[in-house]
Amino acid sequence: MHRRASGDLPPVAAGTRPPADDDRRLALALRDGRPEAFEPFAERFGPLILNFGRRMCGHRDDAEEVMQETLLKAFLSLKDLRDPSALRAWVYRVAANACMKMRRRGRHQPMERPLSLDELVPQPSGDGAPPQIADWSNLPLDRLLRGELSAALEQAILALPKEFRVILVLRDQEGLSTREAADVLGISATLVKVRLHRARLALRRSLDAYLAGRPGGAARRRRAGR
Amino acid sequence: MSRGSRVGTGAGARRGAAGADGHRHGPGARRCGEMVEYLSDYLDGDLDAALRRTIDEHGGQCPPCRAFIRTLRATVEAVRSLPRRRLGRGAVRSLVVALRKASGGRL
Structure with a gap:
């Protein structure tokens, strides 16, 4: 990758x-x-x-x-x-x-809840110290995606509220432009961008929870937060 | 589409990659909280040059924000790399036959 x-x-x-x-x-x-x-x-x-x-x-x-x-x-x-x-x-x-x-019709429907920005971005500790953010971007994600990471990511996508998931799928998987996705869903381009951003942040958080404990991830967390 | 420096996809996001309102992680860095709402536009190439440069410079000075940007980028690339299922020609033919039957002669 x-x-x-x-x-x-x-x-x-x-x-x-x-x-x-x-x-x-x-x-x-x-x-x-x-x-x-x-x-x-x-x-x-x-x-x-x-x-x-x-x-x-x-x-x-x-x-x-x-x-x-x-x-x-x-x-x-x-x-x-x-x-x-x-x-x-x-x-x-x-x-x-x-x-x-x-x-x-109620099939395969996860609990719907809003995506709160406070939950999606790391917060500083109580003493004001910067948050610890792992940099797992150099892990071999393309290789990991051929294994269990692919299923984990698919589950994370399915766990997104549907109004966020549909935009993520249209934009980042089907390759539609912001304008096209807005036309498909009958909403504004601005709302497409807002929801896409939150969906991406939610998936980043899911991958962070999955990858930060791996060799490389945790070590890089300490270094990045120094 | 180019976006000005006053609008971000966070649409009112007040907390940043580094979280705290007004927190600065690097020497001379802009507030980290101002960065996060622009990051999808940044990755999509939808920011104007000045704001883009600001984020580049901030990322260079602020390790937590740099890690956040990199992992957000890696996330989007991972989503885009998920395998797609293919539909063979035989499956398409079967589908067409089934749909013609289901349409009651309208196809």
């Missing part, structure tokens, strides 16, 4: 986005009611929605249900899509609604 001391993050690795023109052509074919367009539509968006559903619902069966419902519903309601180049956002909107409905 490439890591830098500062500067911009690289683009989302999942970068499976086809050219916008392809989406537009496909949307026009679908809107014209050409049944043969459904298969390329399912090929392009099925895997995306399956991953999105899995991150949102946490269960393969639910993710498959979301995928099927989304593909069918999106296809059958495409006549309502005004801007053919917005096909991708349209499909994610249908998928997000399907996920929210599924969660309302």
Whole structure:
């Protein structure tokens, strides 16, 4: 995993986005009611929605249900899509609604609680000394992610309140821009940024709890807080 | 999108990577609490140059904030590195057949 001391993050690795023109052509074919367009539509968006559903619902069966419902519903309601180049956002909107409905049915639903900033950032000790912050960023996270860390991180994502989780998944896994995520969810770009930031802080805290006790993590905690 | 120096994704966050209101960890450092709300914009390249430089300089002087920024970056990179499930061509075909059946002839 490439890591830098500062500067911009690289683009989302999942970068499976086809050219916008392809989406537009496909949307026009679908809107014209050409049944043969459904298969390329399912090929392009099925895997995306399956991953999105899995991150949102946490269960393969639910993710498959979301995928099927989304593909069918999106296809059958495409006549309502005004801007053919917005096909991708349209499909994610249908998928997000399907996920929210599924969660309302009460499956795989963790306790929902707000993300308090006081809990998400380390606080100084009572005597005003700076907090101890472990720097585990140099641990081989890419190797650890091939093992149990991957499951721990997936659980941490599932434990996020849904309105934060959906933004984290859209932005940091599906690679949507802030504007696109805002359009999908019908909220402001500012709110997308606020919730994304808190979601990231919550996951950092989860990884910190998981990694700081490892060789390297605890030692670096002492040094960083000196 | 470039963000000015008055708006941060913490939207009113008052406590920083280093936590305390007004706490300064490094010599001459800005308040650590002012840093944390800008960090996602910082990582996403959405900050203007002046604020970005301020955070770079602060991180250079403040070990706790530097550790916080690095681990936040590593967190986002880890999320982005999680494996994605693939759907084989055969699975897509089966899906299409099933959905055509379920649509009652509308596909």
